[in-house]
Every structure is written in C-alpha cells, then in structure tokens.
Amino acid sequence: MKNILGVLGFKSVGALRKAVKAGDVNALEFVQLMSEFLKGGIKSENVLLKGKADLISYLNLQMGYLKHEEFKVLFLDSNNKIVSDETLFCGTIDRSVVYPRLIIEKAILSSAKGAIFVHNHPSGNLTPSKKDIELTLEMQEIFDKIDVKLLDHFIISETEYFSFYENGLVEYY
Incomplete structure (x- = not known):
C-alpha cells in the first residue's frame, strides 16, 4: 500500500486522508476507485477476514471521510468469509434510518451465518447514540432467532473506530 501511495505522491494513509478531506480530486478518485475495487474483490473473491486491523483500515478509508451517515452490513459465511458487503442505508449528516426487515432479508438471501454492522459518524464523535445501541440489541435478538451471529457493530471515523463488542x-458465544 505504501508503494502505491508513494507513486500517487502521498507519504502515508494519513496524508491521503487529509487530501480527501481537503477535497483533492485525485485523492477522492483514488479512494473511490479502491473502494469499488475492494467491493468487487470482496464480493467475487470471497476474501477471508485476516484481521481486525485490516478491516478497520478498509472501513476508515471507505466510510470515514463521508459527510453523510451510511450504514453497511458485512455478511459472512460459517468460515467468516465475506459473502456480501452492502451499504444498505444512506442518511444525512447526523442520522440514517435503518430498517431491520431489509437487513434480515439480505442476511437470508446471502445465506449468512454472521454479520458485522458498520456505520460512520461524520462528526467524528464515536459515542454510540441510544438508537445505535437499541438497534444493535434488537438486531442481535432477531439474528439469534434465525441462527445468524452479530459479531460486532463498528462506528467509524476518518482514523478511529468504536467497537460494540x-x-x-x-456478546456472542
């Protein structure tokens, strides 16, 4: 990754993030291109999750700089391979309406055994709202009934994250 960033004129991921935040067209295009590539790669290649640090970096780059809230779900098979990476809901600068019915439908259609929720907070404040917590607990209860494990719910900013787990x-076992 550092080699690619160097070719593009960025010394680090942090420098790329700053350029994206500043509205640098080349940086924005690169992040969008990588995001599309990674989405396609994840969907078609069935990539095994290799570690939380890589996942968080991917999510920070994909969602952390957005000026509006997005809610995505990573659906996983029984081997923790991502079978679907979907942004299900887009919102405003400080909220997104999430419909549990659609999440359940997508989980069943993808034959998921596990799920990870992810949404961003454009303000940079990673504290979960009361609604964030209520939705997570409600979905965990519903998922338990349909034999899908909610593995985590991340709130993402440009450089940091909050993990519900x-x-x-x-809690899962």
Missing part, C-alpha cells in the same frame, strides 16, 4: 455492547 470491545465495549461489551455485543
């Missing part, structure tokens, strides 16, 4: 808001 790491903070005791999602």
Whole structure:
C-alpha cells in the first residue's frame, strides 16, 4: 500500500486522508476507485477476514471521510468469509434510518451465518447514540432467532473506530 501511495505522491494513509478531506480530486478518485475495487474483490473473491486491523483500515478509508451517515452490513459465511458487503442505508449528516426487515432479508438471501454492522459518524464523535445501541440489541435478538451471529457493530471515523463488542455492547458465544 505504501508503494502505491508513494507513486500517487502521498507519504502515508494519513496524508491521503487529509487530501480527501481537503477535497483533492485525485485523492477522492483514488479512494473511490479502491473502494469499488475492494467491493468487487470482496464480493467475487470471497476474501477471508485476516484481521481486525485490516478491516478497520478498509472501513476508515471507505466510510470515514463521508459527510453523510451510511450504514453497511458485512455478511459472512460459517468460515467468516465475506459473502456480501452492502451499504444498505444512506442518511444525512447526523442520522440514517435503518430498517431491520431489509437487513434480515439480505442476511437470508446471502445465506449468512454472521454479520458485522458498520456505520460512520461524520462528526467524528464515536459515542454510540441510544438508537445505535437499541438497534444493535434488537438486531442481535432477531439474528439469534434465525441462527445468524452479530459479531460486532463498528462506528467509524476518518482514523478511529468504536467497537460494540470491545465495549461489551455485543456478546456472542
């Protein structure tokens, strides 16, 4: 990744993020291109999750710089391979309406055994709202009934994240 960034004139991922935030057209095009490539690669290649750090970097680059909220779900098979990576809901600068029925439908259609929720907070404040927590607990309860495990729910900013699992808001066994 550093070699690619160097060719593009960026010394680090942080420099790329700053250029994206500043509206640099080349940086924006690169991030959009990589995002589309990664979406396509994930969907067609069935990539095995290799670690949380790689996942968080991918999500930070894909969603962290957005000026509006988006809610995506990564659906996984029984081997924790991503079978579907879908942005299901787009919102405004501080909220997104999420419909549990659509999430359940997508989980069933993708034959998912696991799911990871991800949404961004354009403000940079990673504290989950009451609605974020309620939705997560509600969906975890519904997923348990249809034999799908909610593995985590991440809130993403440009450089950081909040994990519901790491903070005791999602439990699985």
